[in-house]
Amino acid sequence: xxxxxxxxxxxxxxxxxxxxxxxxxxxxxxxxxxxxxxxxxxxxxxxxxxxxxxxxxxxxxxxxxxxxxxxxxxxxxxxxxxxxxxxxxxxxxxxxxxxxxxxxxxxxxxxxxxxxxxxxxxxxxxxxxxxxxxxxxxxxxxxxxxxxxxxxxxxxxxxxxxxxxxxxxxxxxxxxxxxxxxxxxxxxxxxxxxx
Amino acid sequence: xxxxxxxxxxxxxxxxxxxxxxxxxxxxxxxxxxxxxxxxxxxxxxxxxxxxxxxxxxxxxxxxxxxxxxxxxxxxxxxxxxxxxxxxxxxxxxxxxxxxxxxxxxxxxxxxxxxxxxxxxxxxxxxxxxxxxxxxxxxxxxxxxxxxxxxxxxxxxxxxxxxxxxxxxxxxxxxxxxxxxxxxxxxxxxxxxxx
Numbered sequence: 110x111x112x113x114x115x116x117x118x119x120x121x122x123x124x125x126x127x128x129x130x131x132x133x134x135x136x137x138x139x140x141x142x143x144x145x146x147x148x149x150x151x152x153x154x155x156x157x158x159x160x161x162x163x164x165x166x167x168x169x170x171x172x173x174x175x176x177x178x179x180x181x182x183x184x185x186x187x188x189x190x191x192x193x194x195x196x197x198x199x200x201x202x203x204x205x206x207x208x209x210x211x212x213x214x215x216x217x218x219x220x221x222x223x224x225x226x227x228x229x230x231x232x233x234x235x236x237x238x239x240x241x242x243x244x245x246x247x248x249x250x251x252x253x254x255x256x257x258x259x260x261x262x263x264x265x266x267x268x269x270x271x272x273x274x275x276x277x278x279x280x281x282x283x284x285x286x287x288x289x290x291x292x293x294x295x296x297x298x299x300x301x302x303x304x
Numbered sequence: 305x306x307x308x309x310x311x312x313x314x315x316x317x318x319x320x321x322x323x324x325x326x327x328x329x330x331x332x333x334x335x336x337x338x339x340x341x342x343x344x345x346x347x348x349x350x351x352x353x354x355x356x357x358x359x360x361x362x363x364x365x366x367x368x369x370x371x372x373x374x375x376x377x378x379x380x381x382x383x384x385x386x387x388x389x390x391x392x393x394x395x396x397x398x399x400x401x402x403x404x405x406x407x408x409x410x411x412x413x414x415x416x417x418x419x420x421x422x423x424x425x426x427x428x429x430x431x432x433x434x435x436x437x438x439x440x441x442x443x444x445x446x447x448x449x450x451x452x453x454x455x456x457x458x459x460x461x462x463x464x465x466x467x468x469x470x471x472x473x474x475x476x477x478x479x480x481x482x483x484x485x486x487x488x489x490x491x492x493x494x495x496x497x498x499x
Binding site: 110233254 | 305306307309310311312313314318319322369370375376378379380381382383387390391392394395396398399400401419420421422423424425427428429430449451452453454457460492
């Protein structure tokens with residue numbers, strides 16, 4: 110086989126991490142606290158960039174899948190935390206559409222607002238709600254390039270029937286970004302203008 | 305393990321398909337012909353949406369990886385042809401950055417212009433050149449929603465140091481989209497306004 114299957118694996122620490130956390134989580138602050146703790150654990154374990162995300166059933170608060178940034182660990186530039194959470198949720202539920210008829214509503218909770226790629230992935234994923242922690246300017250402030258997002262991106266999602274809540278535990282989420290920068294974490298950056 | 309690894313597999317027909325094709329391919333038309341044939345084979349084999357993509361070394365024309373839409377086949381909404389090609393190229397070269405120092409320039413050739421997600425993924429991937437077949441309005445014409453792309457997206461890529469060539473074999477690429485629609489292929493669509 111010229112191109113053997115690619116495998117995408119979550120970090121080894123995740124099972125123990127999840128066993129310490131409540132499930133279900135009834136409100137957005139608790140869900141965001143989990144996403145932020147995922148981002149911090151990814152930083153502290155040295156398993157990737159300072160970003161965490163999770164997919165919940167919106168109503169019950171049941172955790173469907175967790176994600177962290179796996180770009181370096183898996184040699185995969187598309188393995189942002191949101192993409193990883195979406196992929197694992199869809200695999201768990203055996204559907205490419207988390208908004209399919211018969212399923213409960215799903216919510217993406219992400220420790221930092223989505224970059225242009227992850228933003229584009231949200232409508233395809235089928236999630237009906239998005240909850241964000243740090244702002245994209247917080248990620249840009251430590252050097253990550255969030256890409257060209259359409260202006261008014263949150264309103265555009267709302268017009269597609271996807272609600273957006275921002276700034277949930279923003280300061281806690283931002284602190285993880287700052288800690289990552291302070292420790293000299295790799296800031297991979299797509300801008301090629303200077304090369 | 306609560307979330308076992310996810311595996312992303314290319315279709316079984318791909319090896320035989322590639323064995324019939326020249327490698328390297330010296331110009332953009334030949335490279336696009338391969339991407340369009342990938343999209344047609346994905347349609348004819350019933351393995352997914354009518355989209356194909358490939359990553360080449362820009363200079364030599366050597367094929368680094370091929371991708372087709374695997375959304376339905378792999379229960380994964382992010383498995384668009386471009387994303388699949390990028391992921392397999394990065395795995396093949398063991399890097400998350402196809403533009404890393406020491407590597408030759410890489411080029412993404414895609415049978416249809418990228419949707420908002422794939423557009424956002426392009427800068428992160430490290431490719432230096434993008435070559436497109438069908439226009440995004442051709443995909444929209446059969447019902448696929450390409451998402452909210454920033455206006456002037458090709459110029460924005462150019463400003464990031466990524467060249468864009470459009471309309472290469474557009475009619476051949478568009479014909480695959482039309483054939484897919486005519487055969488009643490699934491048009492999955494992220495718009496939830498009417499539900």
